[in-house]
Amino acid sequence: MPKIPCTIRAIVGRRPFPFVTFFLRTTHISRFVDALVDTGSPYTVLSTNEVMSTRMPITKMRLGEIVSLAGFHFFNHPIKNVEMSFRTETDELFKVKLESIGSLIPTKLNKKTLDEVKNIPSIIGNDFLESQKLALYFNPSKRIAYLEY
Amino acid sequence: MYVIITLHRESEIMDDSQILEILKRVEKDSRWLSENYEEIQSKYEGKIIAIKDSQIICEGSTMDEVLNKLEKKGENISFLLIESIPPKDVSFIL
Numbered sequence: 001m002p003k004i005p006c007t008i009r010a011i012v013g014r015r016p017f018p019f020v021t022f023f024l025r026t027t028h029i030s031r032f033v034d035a036l037v038d039t040g041s042p043y044t045v046l047s048t049n050e051v052m053s054t055r056m057p058i059t060k061m062r063l064g065e066i067v068s069l070a071g072f073h074f075f076n077h078p079i080k081n082v083e084m085s086f087r088t089e090t091d092e093l094f095k096v097k098l099e100s101i102g103s104l105i106p107t108k109l110n111k112k113t114l115d116e117v118k119n120i121p122s123i124i125g126n127d128f129l130e131s132q133k134l135a136l137y138f139n140p141s142k143r144i145a146y147l148e149y
Numbered sequence: 150m151y152v153i154i155t156l157h158r159e160s161e162i163m164d165d166s167q168i169l170e171i172l173k174r175v176e177k178d179s180r181w182l183s184e185n186y187e188e189i190q191s192k193y194e195g196k197i198i199a200i201k202d203s204q205i206i207c208e209g210s211t212m213d214e215v216l217n218k219l220e221k222k223g224e225n226i227s228f229l230l231i232e233s234i235p236p237k238d239v240s241f242i243l
Contacts (some may be wrong), residue, residue, distance in 0.1 A: 008178070009183040011235065019183070021176045026170035030227045032175040049197070052212040053231050087172045093165050104231050118197065118212070
């Protein structure tokens, strides 16, 4: 079955986590994003840092469902009309069009909070894996991870 | 005679082959970061870094600082890997 390669990175706690890189295009932004594949997350979201890197006005994005993550509260602000492109191991593009993708906008927008949440990565959640019929293979001891479709 | 000029951002007019090429480059940078994470974390903990061609081309304490530096260098921010490096003593459960 076709595969989308992931990289393994030992981030917080020095434990290995699978990351996948994709190209994100919306009406207003285009960016290459490195996201943690987290089967424990119900949501696929862009991190606060990722949103800030596009210079989108986060003070005007404090809308949406409130979600808790890593001890912080965020508005899950939807960014509309999204296309995501992933590279497959055979060097083709696996393209996905979504009505929207969430973005993590802290409910408290102060310097201290922004400094603390900057370490929270963008996340590919199980909503995305299910809707795109993707499976995650993750073998941390052998440092192997990929998405399969 | 009318001349119509339409301005597009570079990334909006990228075709699939261009996306694929840059994806490969950014993935390579992501792998390089993963493979050298411990060393990079020792040097840049608490910072935000920008990576291009397996090199750290910019660092700063805030995203704004990093973006301003990159713009001054004339870099296309859309095509770079920009990552936050958490301090070694920070861990959290997502």
